[in-house]
Amino acid sequence: MTQELAAEKILFLKDFLLNPAKIGSITPSSSYLTEKLLASLPWERFNVIVELGAGTGVFTEYAAAHKRPDSVFLVIEQDPQMQKALKARFPQVLFGSQAEDLPALMRLHNLPKADCIISGLPFAVIEKKDHLKILAGIDRSLSSHGKFVAFQYSFQMYCTFHRIFRKVKLGFTPLNLPPAFTYTCCK
Template sequence: MLLNRKVKSIGVDKWLFLKKFFRNPRDIGSIVPSSSSLTQKMLEPVMWDEISTIVELGAGTGVFTEAIHASKHSDCKVAVFEKDDEMRNRLQGLYSEFDFCKNAVELKKSLSDLGINKADVIISGLPFANFSQSDRSQIISQIKEILHEDGVFVTFQYSLQMKKMLQEEFAHMRIHLVPWNMPSAFVYVCRLKTTLVKNN
């Protein structure tokens, strides 16, 4: 019974994502939700026992949100950003203990309103390639301000368009290809400091 509900939920997510993509492909960025392989690679750098605050940008149907909910410890504070009202309201109903915000361009102010000054981890599903240069710069600049000096920023894109910008903005950046995603995705793992880098 639980498995059937899970399969049904996945189907609903895919149809919702498809509907949103055709209505606004610029903001959604993909025709299907992220795969389990991509989710695993995105959350691989997170030291769950050591973090107290995690921020997710561009949650969509909540593939990463669900994994964050399953992995975090009880005292970890979670803030989720999703611009689309329908998808954000749906996630808020599923994860009522999380804080939800709308616009990642207002990242710093929104987190400040929640009493969050620094984040240990920032996970992003934002389609930066579809954004204006101004919006990209504003969001990345705020990410650097919000991110704890020992923290990690992880994002994925479907191209290497963001490579140069992220290399210039972060002291350390590593890229991982996830071929078992549709389409194949590049995961960028970015840090403000190089001294803490181990395997990710």
């Protein structure tokens, strides 16, 4: 394990212990989960990409490596230490702090609707009124042909996602700690 990866895992665990409702897991997402969630996306068609709850940047790194050079990438991470580390690693990316403010952040950066929104947010531990506000913002911010991809540690969000999106594809990744459900949603 590299020194940088070890430091990320320690930061993640420390933040989880201090505030489990905001972090949602004891460890960052695995490469297995990243591949399962992001590998099949049509990166060449995405002009605007948004990531909610970037954490230590596991999905950020994948998206930055696979997006078109001219695509715009907005990353939202509320933890100040994690956001600072992400800004240092990804200086070409736009940043915001609150997923609840997604539509306002997109207006602030003069962005059209997103072609892809990636979520690492732990909806199961976010207060219902807040996660409903976030989902309403996702619905308003995603283009009519856009994709919303997320993971959760249960399938409890399936019905909620299905109320917003026409198509919801559920997957499962047992090789993650903890094992995770993946959601690929289309309007």
